[in-house]
Amino acid sequence: MKKGHKVEETVRKTFLPFCLPSIGEAEKKEVLDTLGSGWITTGPKTKKFEENFRNYIGSQHAIAVSSCTAALHLALAALDIGPGDEVITSPFTFAATANVVEHCGARPVFVDIERETYNIDPDLIEAKITPATRAIMVVHYAGHPCEMEKIRHIATGHHLHIIEDAAHALGSEYRGKKAGTLGDVGCFSFYPTKSITTGEGGMVTCQDSALAEKIRIMSLHGISKDAWKRYSANGSWFYEVTYAGFKYNMTDIQASLGIHQLDRLEDFITARQCLASLYDEAFSGREELTLPVARKGIRHAKHLYTVLLNLGKLSVDRAEFIQKLQEENIGTSVHFIPLHLHPYYRQRYGYRKGDFPVAEDVYERIVSLPLYPMLTEEDVEYVIRAVFKIINTHHR
Numbered sequence: 001m002k003k004g005h006k007v008e009e010t011v012r013k014t015f016l017p018f019c020l021p022s023i024g025e026a027e028k029k030e031v032l033d034t035l036g037s038g039w040i041t042t043g044p045k046t047k048k049f050e051e052n053f054r055n056y057i058g059s060q061h062a063i064a065v066s067s068c069t070a071a072l073h074l075a076l077a078a079l080d081i082g083p084g085d086e087v088i089t090s091p092f093t094f095a096a097t098a099n100v101v102e103h104c105g106a107r108p109v110f111v112d113i114e115r116e117t118y119n120i121d122p123d124l125i126e127a128k129i130t131p132a133t134r135a136i137m138v139v140h141y142a143g144h145p146c147e148m149e150k151i152r153h154i155a156t157g158h159h160l161h162i163i164e165d166a167a168h169a170l171g172s173e174y175r176g177k178k179a180g181t182l183g184d185v186g187c188f189s190f191y192p193t194k195s196i197t198t199g200e201g202g203m204v205t206c207q208d209s210a211l212a213e214k215i216r217i218m219s220l221h222g223i224s225k226d227a228w229k230r231y232s233a234n235g236s237w238f239y240e241v242t243y244a245g246f247k248y249n250m251t252d253i254q255a256s257l258g259i260h261q262l263d264r265l266e267d268f269i270t271a272r273q274c275l276a277s278l279y280d281e282a283f284s285g286r287e288e289l290t291l292p293v294a295r296k297g298i299r300h301a302k303h304l305y306t307v308l309l310n311l312g313k314l315s316v317d318r319a320e321f322i323q324k325l326q327e328e329n330i331g332t333s334v335h336f337i338p339l340h341l342h343p344y345y346r347q348r349y350g351y352r353k354g355d356f357p358v359a360e361d362v363y364e365r366i367v368s369l370p371l372y373p374m375l376t377e378e379d380v381e382y383v384i385r386a387v388f389k390i391i392n393t394h395h396r
């Protein structure tokens, strides 16, 4: 769409949701097959999903779990991170990233983000490392991988683990390697808003066999054999508890969705990239907006499409901008409210406004627009026209 294109006046009749999952017939058939099979919890379908996922990512190991939150918790627990330890992460993320550090009794230590990618700023990490630091938990925001070379250099120098919160980054690459293979442990989400979904679900990836085995055992009560090994024809009743583990396993019902969603992932990413480029082309050169970037040497999975409002050029703020899109029947979201501004983290660590100025500035100005494979080009063009309507009317 060209700039100055005539603005359409009619508001669409139906609400355009911020996000919708794409569930196909193959997923439905597989779920029914599983329901009729007599085995509905962790079993052969979960094994197959793990195997396919491992092959796609190029990791040595993949362990399917109940959520990305569970994956992150397991990563920390398996690395023996606990009371007295510190984990460096971004404040510009979902609550789960830091909450799991709290679950381990450790302390999340926030480091401000880069202006360009909204990822953790590698140049600010070293100043936050103390003798208690054990790991850096990176978040590949919106699907743009973090600056892993710099981060790996810092981690190696200080003997720190790297955990990837790759909830946005399934299919993202950094210098030809997929997210989930860039640190010690990778964690993925299959929540309905994510690139593929199992309703709820997650995956842990890692390279080290002993660590993978520990994560697998910890994901199911700390028991040395999973239920499939105990209850199938060749199973035996005996097991031992080797850790006080969790109940974080994935069911075969979820894996049934995952197997076919993963088959469709590359098509999903292509669709997301095409739709994102429509937004890019339409909005580029508009002084009211700052658009997302993709650095050289990366593949961006386009989990989110965000715009930053240049508030000096607009007479509306972010809340009003979202309100006006809502009046056009368009759903949007904000990723994220910086964690240090939430009451829990303020009260526990005394964080205040001003502590992470880049994250705060981006937060005040950011909006996520609808971006998912079920969107049509017409939907995206409708959103573009609505955005133009607002920024043209409220330009200053």
Ligand SMILES: *Cc1c(COP(=O)(O)O)cnc(C)c1O
Pocket: 066, 067, 068, 069, 070, 093, 094, 096, 097, 139, 165, 167, 168, 188, 189, 190, 191, 201, 202
């Ligand atoms: C969605 C998300 C999570 C949590 O994923 P669940 O599968 O819902 O537990 C963690 N981190 C980030 C960055 C996310 O966006």
